[in-house]
Every structure is written in structure tokens, then in C-alpha cells.
Amino acid sequence: ALSLPAPIFAALAPSSFLLAHLTQPQSSTKKRKRPSVRPNGRLATESRVPVINTNSLAHANGSAVVRLGDTAVVAGIKGELLYAKDIPNPPPSSKRLREVGGSAPPLDEDDEAKSLAELGLLVPNVELSTGSHPAHLPGTAPTALAQTLAERLLETLQETRLVSLDQLEIWGSRSTMARDEEEMDVDASEEQRDDDGDETGKESIMAYWAIYIDILFISLDGNAFDAAWGAVMAALKNTTLPHAWWDEEREMILCDADLERSRSLTLRGLPVSVSFGIFDSTAEPRMTNSTAGADAAEANLGSGRWLLTDLDDSEETACKESISAVVDGASGALQLRKLQKVGGGVADLAVMEEVLKLAEQRWKEWKRIL
Amino acid sequence: MSDRRRINPPPGGTSAPVYASSTASPLPPTRTRRPDELRKIFLKTHITPSATGSAYLELPPSPSPTPSLSHSQSPSLKLTATAHLAPLPRSAPFTPNLLVSVHVKFAPFASPIRRGYIRDAGERELSVRVENALRGVIIAERWPKMGLDLSIVVLEGEEEGPAAIQVGEKDAGGAARKTEAWWATMTMLAGCVNVAAAAVVDAGIDCVDAVAGGVAAMVPANTAGGKGGVEVVLDPVPREHGDIIAAAVVAYLPTRDEITELWVRGDPRAAGGEKGLEDLVDAAASAAVGARTVILEAAREEVQGRVEATEGV
Amino acid sequence: MAQGILVAPGQVLGNPKTEKAGPNTHIQNGQICASVFGLADHNQAPTQDTNSTPVKTTAKTTDRATVSVTTTTSSINPISPTINSIVLARVTRLTLKQATVSILAISPSDSAASSSLAVCTTPFNGQIRLQDIRATEKDKVKMLQSFRVGDIVRAIVISLGDQAAYYLSTARNDLGVVMAWADDGEQLVPVSWKEMEGMTTGKREDRKVAKPI
Numbered sequence: 010a011l012s013l014p015a016p017i018f019a020a021l022a023p024s025s026f027l028l029a030h031l032t033q034p035q036s037s038t039k040k041r042k043r044p045s046v047r048p049n050g051r052l053a054t055e056s057r058v059p060v061i062n063t064n065s066l067a068h069a070n071g072s073a074v075v076r077l078g079d080t081a082v083v084a085g086i087k088g089e090l091l092y093a094k095d096i097p098n099p100p101p102s103s104k105r106l107r108e109v110g111g112s113a114p115p116l117d118e119d120d121e122a123k124s125l126a127e128l129g130l131l132v133p134n135v136e137l138s139t140g141s142h143p144a145h146l147p148g149t150a151p152t153a154l155a156q157t158l159a160e161r162l163l164e165t166l167q168e169t170r171l172v173s174l175d176q177l178e179i180w181g182s183r184s185t186m187a188r189d190e191e192e193m194d195v196d197a198s199e200e201q202r203d204d205d206g207d208e209t210g211k212e213s214i215m216a217y218w219a220i221y222i223d224i225l226f227i228s229l230d231g232n233a234f235d236a237a238w239g240a241v242m243a244a245l246k247n248t249t250l251p252h253a254w255w256d257e258e259r260e261m262i263l264c265d266a267d268l269e270r271s272r273s274l275t276l277r278g279l280p281v282s283v284s285f286g287i288f289d290s291t292a293e294p295r296m297t298n299s300t301a302g303a304d305a306a307e308a309n310l311g312s313g314r315w316l317l318t319d320l321d322d323s324e325e326t327a328c329k330e331s332i333s334a335v336v337d338g339a340s341g342a343l344q345l346r347k348l349q350k351v352g353g354g355v356a357d358l359a360v361m362e363e364v365l366k367l368a369e370q371r372w373k374e375w376k377r378i379l
Numbered sequence: 380m381s382d383r384r385r386i387n388p389p390p391g392g393t394s395a396p397v398y399a400s401s402t403a404s405p406l407p408p409t410r411t412r413r414p415d416e417l418r419k420i421f422l423k424t425h426i427t428p429s430a431t432g433s434a435y436l437e438l439p440p441s442p443s444p445t446p447s448l449s450h451s452q453s454p455s456l457k458l459t460a461t462a463h464l465a466p467l468p469r470s471a472p473f474t475p476n477l478l479v480s481v482h483v484k485f486a487p488f489a490s491p492i493r494r495g496y497i498r499d500a501g502e503r504e505l506s507v508r509v510e511n512a513l514r515g516v517i518i519a520e521r522w523p524k525m526g527l528d529l530s531i532v533v534l535e536g537e538e539e540g541p542a543a544i545q546v547g548e549k550d551a552g553g554a555a556r557k558t559e560a561w562w563a564t565m566t567m568l569a570g571c572v573n574v575a576a577a578a579v580v581d582a583g584i585d586c587v588d589a590v591a592g593g594v595a596a597m598v599p600a601n602t603a604g605g606k607g608g609v610e611v612v613l614d615p616v617p618r619e620h621g622d623i624i625a626a627a628v629v630a631y632l633p634t635r636d637e638i639t640e641l642w643v644r645g646d647p648r649a650a651g652g653e654k655g656l657e658d659l660v661d662a663a664a665s666a667a668v669g670a671r672t673v674i675l676e677a678a679r680e681e682v683q684g685r686v687e688a689t690e691g692v
Numbered sequence: 693m694a695q696g697i698l699v700a701p702g703q704v705l706g707n708p709k710t711e712k713a714g715p716n717t718h719i720q721n722g723q724i725c726a727s728v729f730g731l732a733d734h735n736q737a738p739t740q741d742t743n744s745t746p747v748k749t750t751a752k753t754t755d756r757a758t759v760s761v762t763t764t765t766s767s768i769n770p771i772s773p774t775i776n777s778i779v780l781a782r783v784t785r786l787t788l789k790q791a792t793v794s795i796l797a798i799s800p801s802d803s804a805a806s807s808s809l810a811v812c813t814t815p816f817n818g819q820i821r822l823q824d825i826r827a828t829e830k831d832k833v834k835m836l837q838s839f840r841v842g843d844i845v846r847a848i849v850i851s852l853g854d855q856a857a858y859y860l861s862t863a864r865n866d867l868g869v870v871m872a873w874a875d876d877g878e879q880l881v882p883v884s885w886k887e888m889e890g891m892t893t894g895k896r897e898d899r900k901v902a903k904p905i
Contacts, residue, residue, distance in 0.1 A: 021782070095391030429813065
């Protein structure tokens with residue numbers, strides 16, 4: 010039959026190439042329960058080790074470079090001011106939400122998240138047309154993938170309630186001329202002064218910080234979302250916003266350039282995205298010379314079906330079904346924050362159990378470096 | 380302006396933060412290099428494995444006497460470039476030559492004030508100039524019906540950060556910053572030419588020579604004796620010189636002694652006399668020769684790395 | 693591969709009077725210069741080496757040595773189809789007059805050895821016209837008895853074509869369909885010069901089959 014060098018075979022029949030690799034006997038001595046190895050040398054559920062560098066960009070309020078093998082992304086955070094007078098129908102502030110219904114009720118995170126989303130203070134965008142991949146050439150409008158990634162990042166930011174609203178509010182009062190540092194201070198210590206009642210009543214929100222999150226892909230080799238989300242997390246965790254106050258004389262917000270007076274963003278939890286692909290060889294064209302039949306039974310999902318983690322570019326084209334989970338184990342037990350499954354019909358509840366188990370391992374791996 | 384294909388800012392629009400006057404105004408750094416000494420260029424090829432060729436270039440930040448205020452470090456030029464050799468789209472007419480197109484893109488976080496995604500005049504100008512610099516170098520007839528897409532991303536520009544925006548002296552500060560950015564564009568162009576050239580060399584596209592970019596500036600002489608004359612410095616950092624009289628960028632082919640792109644700002648003849656322009660351009664060309672050495676060294680390292688990797692197997 | 697010295701674009705390699713300018717070189721001011729960064733190779737005795745890499749082809753018989761440069765920087769060889777390149781392509785669209793294909797791999801010379809093939813990062817568009825399918829009895833050839841969408845064919849480039857596609861031909865014994873699948877996903881194996889069959893089903897289908905090599 011036709012014998013082809015591996016790269017040619019991979020280009021002509023990507024799914025057959027993947028199957029041939031997964032079912033390839035590793036040694037001549039026939040061992041039972043031999044693990045499947047992918048063309049990239051990884052085991053079926055082996056992920057690439059993420060590498061993170063933070064705050065290497067001087068003009069950004071926070072930044073990170075994240076690498077997953079040959080996928081490399083840069084995230085840069087920049088804060089800008091949204092003046093309250095420019096908001097037509099301002100949603101309730103974090104303080105109002107806290108005050109509703111008694112002295113110290115717990116902050117209703119749902120309402121807060123709603124306010125944050127209404128204001129649109131988190132603005133993530135993704136740029137793939139940097140030459141990062143031959144399919145996303147420069148000078149073109151954002152591709153479908155770039156748009157989907159940005160939307161998913163925004164959704165994930167909103168659903169995980171990663172950034173609390175009160176950190177982005179800049180309070181001030183128009184009536185008081187005296188600029189008492191204590192009163193003008195917009196710190197995370199709002200809660201303590203909440204009880205003072207009268208004084209804070211005069212204050213209102215003068216502006217918000219809008220957080221621009223720009224993600225540039227330097228190189229794309231699969232699993233764009235996990236890398237992009239990792240970069241968002243790493244950059245936000247290292248973001249500092251300058252101390253800002255309302256200046257009565259100039260009728261504007263001024264910032265203090267002093268690094269010591271700036272404050273870091275505090276994030277709620279540590280959500281991590283873990284993506285999977287399901288390779289269903291039974292739905293693919295078959296190769297006659299493949300010895301798949303017998304070995305395919307040992308696939309990790311049984312009968313020629315594999316659950317693969319952290320897909321690279323060629324595996325993404327071969328896998329028709331994908332699962333993406335956002336999990337957070339920061340509060341002890343693993344919490345599932347978001348789960349998305351696209352295409353195919355292989356994944357059932359048992360597969361989802363396995364997915365969560367692997368996601369927990371992966372969360373620990375990210376936690377070590379984030 | 381809203382763009383349906385991106386996540387848009389809040390409808391009310393946002394403005395860049397304005398900083399109050401800081402107590403200690405940072406002293407501008409001064410040049411510690413000799414006039415003919417270049418900054419050390421960090422260059423690494425092959426950063427995007429799926430591209431035909433790629434490179435990353437970084438210039439070291441100039442040492443700041445006072446630590447930068449709102450940010451912990453001073454900015455340095457950081458550029459990436461990728462070269463993709465690909466068939467032309469169906470819509471393009473038949474051409475017997477390789478079509479080279481260059482896109483320079485600033486990352487939104489590359490400058491003190493955030494930039495949007497819409498292509499602006501600065502990006503266009505740099506793109507055209509880099510394209511000119513490369514056009515005469517690439518042997519286009521070797522690749523009929525093909526396109527070479529060069530994409531350059533500016534991850535960080537050199538102009539100083541928010542400490543320069545100060546209330547009160549807002550106008551003066553703004554103007555100074557603008558001049559600084561104005562001159563810094565020239566260093567950026569030279570950097571773009573170098574990173575693009577490194578990506579083309581990495582891609583193995585046929586060229587008549589390895590092109591390189593260089594900058595030189597004419598500044599008031601910094602001698603203690605105070606002749607009041609001018610001197611020409613290679614690879615200037617605008618912040619280090621209070622006043623720049625003129626500057627030139629060249630894209631230069633050393634083995635042919637040809638200049639494929641020349642950009643002069645200011646009038647070198649007014650202060651430097653008859654030979655002012657010639658001196659300035661010669662100096663820029665010698666800066667380019669220095670950069671070319673770095674480009675070839677990066678290519679050599681890549682080859683050696685690969686040879687060692689194959690021998691190791 | 694390790695022979696030769698590293699040269700840079702523009703570097704003088706030799707004199708055209710004593711040597712011949714090979715691949716990745718050009719002539720400037722009466723001298724042979726390198727056009728890429730790589731290893732210079734002064735080939736004294738040109739041999740027909742079928743296993744040569746795409747960029748390092750040797751010259752036809754000549755008494756002069758050939759100087760060429762091998763690119764070693766790029767992991768992806770810059771490659772494009774030229775006349776007489778052998779390509780592997782997937783059939784993407786069929787009409788009664790022509791088959792549209794997507795060129796996935798290219799071998800630079802007229803050598804069918806699969807080892808000299810290089811993968812295209814971006815596929816090229818190709819076209820096989822009805823009259824270029826077979827060498828003989830051209831008027832009896834039917835498109836649907838030759839190719840099906842999804843087939844992998846081996847073909848030769850006969851023209852750079854127009855803006856839309858390269859023109860390919862399969863009018864040779866060693867050219868034609870090399871991989872094909874039946875509707876149910878089973879791979880077909882060649883049984884004659886014009887038929888392929890499924891191993892388990894035994895169902896036969898018509899194709900312009902390439903002679904196995």
C-alpha cells in the first residue's frame with residue numbers, strides 16, 4: 010500500500026493519523042492496558058505545562074504572557090475612567106445594594122454582577138490576526154474564532170463574578186469643599202465607614218474604572234480559550250489601579266502617580282478554564298491497513314473513543330466534540346462555574362464525571378503558578 | 380464608534396486617567412553610551428512555529444534615575460513579527476511575482492494612552508515605510524502567484540508613561556511628550572525594519588541581502604568644554620537628549636551599499652552645515668550595519684540550535 | 693547536511709565562470725551571491741539524488757560545479773508549486789468538465805518518491821480538467837468515473853494556471869487516485885487501473901487509479 014512520511018499522512022488524513030497514533034503499539038512485547046500516546050507525544054489526558062510571566066509591560070496596569078506549548082498569548086490591562094454623568098441610567102451602586110434591607114446584610118452578588126454587566130466596565134477583546142496562525146492573516150477583521158473567544162471571556166468574567174463592583178467605584182462629593190483625605194479616600198475599606206451613615210450619604214459615585222482587557226495571540230497551536238483565560242487571570246491578579254479622587258476645583262477625577270498609594274485588584278476565587286476534546290474514530294473514514302479494531306477497544310472512553318485534554322491545532326480539527334469547564338477550587342471543594350459542550354454525542358454523565366476529575370487536577374496545576 | 384465584531388467600551392465613553400502633579404518630578408535620563416555605541420538589541424527568531432518565519436525584538440529600557448511612578452519599570456521597545464508565505468486569495472489577479480504586504484499594529488496597551496483597534500495613520504505610515512524598505516530586497520520573481528504577509532505587532536512603545544501627564548503644566552508636558560513620541564517613531568521604524576528582516580531571514584525567502592534599519596540623530600554637543608556645536612549620535616533615545624535637531628532612519632543593504640528607505644526629520648543642514656545630511660545618513664547606515672550583525676547572529680543561533688537538536692537524536 | 697559553511701544573503705559564493713548558480717543563489721555584479729541564510733554547498737560532482745530536500749536540488753550534468761544554499765532556519769520550508777512538481781491533493785468539488793482540488797503536499801521535481809514531499813501550510817487551489825485525466829482515449833473519460841469528492845490524488849503541475857488555480861494532470865500511470873473512501877467511510881483499495889473496492893463490502897467503484905509505487 011501507499012506509505013507516506015508522518016507529516017504528509019497527517020496533512021492528508023488528520024483523523025486517521027490521530028487514530029493510528031492512539032492505537033499504535035509502543036513496544037513489541039504485547040502489554041495489556043498500554044496507554045494511548047498522541048502524535049504530539051502526550052498521553053490522552055496529559056496537558057501542556059502552562060508558563061506565565063507577569064508585568065513585563067510598562068504601559069499596562071497589569072500584564073501577563075502565558076504559554077501553553079506553542080500557543081502563546083499576551084494580555085494587557087488598562088484602566089480608564091467612565092464618568093457617572095455619562096451614564097444615562099445608572100444602576101444601583103454596591104453600597105446601595107448592601108444597604109437594602111437592614112444594617113449589614115450580605116452583599117447580593119447577583120445584583121452586583123447585574124450592575125457591573127449593565128455598566129459594561131469589563132471590556133475584553135481578542136486579536137488573532139497578528140500572524141499567530143496561517144488561518145488568521147493580518148489586516149483582516151476579527152475572525153469568527155476571535156469574536157467567539159472575546160464573547161466567551163466576557164461571559165466567563167461576568168458569570169464567575171471575578172471582579173467586585175465596589176473596587177471600580179470612585180466616590181466623591183460635590184458639596185464639600187474641604188478635601189479631607191480620609192473622606193475622599195476610595196479604598197476597599199468602604200464597609201467600615203458604611204456605619205457612619207450620615208457622612209457617606211452625601212457621597213455619590215463620580216466615576217467608575219473601566220477595565221480594558223486586550224489579548225493578543227503571538228502564536229496559536231490549539232486551546233486558545235484556556236490560554237487566553239489563563240492570561241486574563243494572571244494579568245488581572247497583577248493589576249494595580251492608581252489612587253483616584255474627585256477634584257472639586259477642576260471637576261474631574263485625578264489620579265496619584267505614587268505606586269505606594271495604588272491598590273491591587275482583588276479577585277473572587279481563582280477560576281480556571283480546562284478544555285477537552287472527544288475523538289470519535291467510529292465516525293471517521295477508516296483506513297484499511299489500520300490495526301485499530303482490537304486496540305480501539307482500549308480507548309479511554311471505550312470502543313474507539315478518546316477523551317483528550319488541551320488539544321493542539323491538528324487535534325482540534327480531528328475532534329468534533331469539545332467540552333470546556335471553568336472550575337474553581339479556591340474555597341476548598343471544587344466548584345463548577347461554567348460548563349460548555351459543543352458538537353458530537355459521545356459525552357454522557359460518566360464522561361462529565363471524568364472531566365471534572367481531570368479539571369480538578371488541572372486547577373491545582375494552574376493554581377501553583379497563578 | 381461601535382464595532383459589532385468586538386466588545387465595545389461603555390456607551391458613555393471613557394477617558395484616560397489624568398495624574399496630579401507629583402512631588403518629585405523625575406529627572407530625564409542622560410546618555411551614558413558613547414555617541415557611536417548602539418543599545419544591545421535582543422533578538423529571537425522562530426517565536427511562532429506555524430509561521431514561515433518569525434522574530435521578537437526588544438531594546439533595553441533606558442535606566443531611569445527615579446523609579447517610574449505609577450509603574451514599576453520604564454518602557455522599552457518590544458516588537459514581534461511573523462512572515463507567512465501563502466497563495467494569494469482567489470480575488471487577487473494573477474501576478475508573476477511575490478506580493479509583499481506589511482501590517483504594523485500597535486497593541487492597545489503599547490502606549491501610555493490606550494489605543495483602539497481601528498487602524499490609524501501612524502500604523503499606516505510605518506507599514507508603508509517597512510514595505511518600501513523590504514520591497515527592493517526580496518527577489519520577488521522567485522515566487523509567482525504568492526503573497527508574503529508580514530505582520531508586525533508593537534507590544535510596547537518607548538515613550539515615557541503617565542508620569543509625564545500632569546495637571547497644571549498639562550500643555551507643556553503634553554507637548555514635550557508629543558515631541559518625544561514624534562522622535563521615538565523613528566526608532567520604532569528602525570526596529571520594525573529589523574524585526575521584519577529577521578522574520579524574512581528566518582522564513583528563508585530569497586533576498587539580495589539581509590536588510591537592516593538604523594537611526595542617527597543630530598543633537599547639541601554634550602561636551603563640558605561647550606563648543607556649542609552639534610554631534611551625531613547613533614541609536615538615540617529621545618528622552619536622553621533635551622533637544623534633537625534632526626534625525627534620520629535608513630533601511631540599508633551593506634553588501635550592496637544601497638539604501639532602500641530613508642526618512643529624515645528636522646533639518647540637518649541648518650545646524651550641521653553642508654555635510655550635515657551626509658553625516659547623519661552615514662551614521663544611520665552604520666547603525667544599520669550593527670543591527671544586521673544581530674539579525675545574522677540570531678539566525679546563526681537558530682541554525683546551531685537545530686543542528687545540535689538533530690545531532691542529539 | 694552538516695557540510696558547507698553558513699552564509700548570509702548577499703554574501704559572495706563564487707564566480708559564474710567557474711561555477712554554476714544553483715538554488716537559493718543569484719548573480720550580482722558578475723558574482724554568485726547567496727539569497728538566503730543557510731549552508732553553502734559547492735557540489736563538485738552533480739548526482740541525481742532523489743532524496744534531496746526541496747531546496748537542495750542538484751544540477752543536470754555539467755562540467756562546472758554548482759553552488760547552492762540550503763535553508764536551515766525555517767522549520768516550514770517555503771514552498772509553492774512549479775511546473776512539473778508532483779503534488780498530493782484532495783478533491784473538493786466536481787463538475788462534468790473539471791475537478792477542483794486542494795493541494796496539500798508538494799514535491800519539487802518530477803519524482804514520485806513520497807520522501808521528497810513537503811506539506812503546504814496553506815493549501816493551494818488546483819484544477820484537473822477532463823482532458824488532463826488520462827493520456828489515452830481522452831474522449832471516453834467521464835469525470836464521475838475518475839474522481840469523487842474526498843479522494844486523494846497524485847498529480848503533476850502542468851501550468852501555473854490563472855488567478856484561481858494551478859492546472860494539474862493525472863495522465864500518467866503513476867498518477868491518479870491514491871486514497872479513496874466509500875460512502876460508509878470504509879477505505880477502498882485499488883483492484884485495477886480503473887477500479888477500487890471495499891475490503892469488507894466488496895463493493896467496487898470506478899476511479900482513475902494511480903499505479904501503486
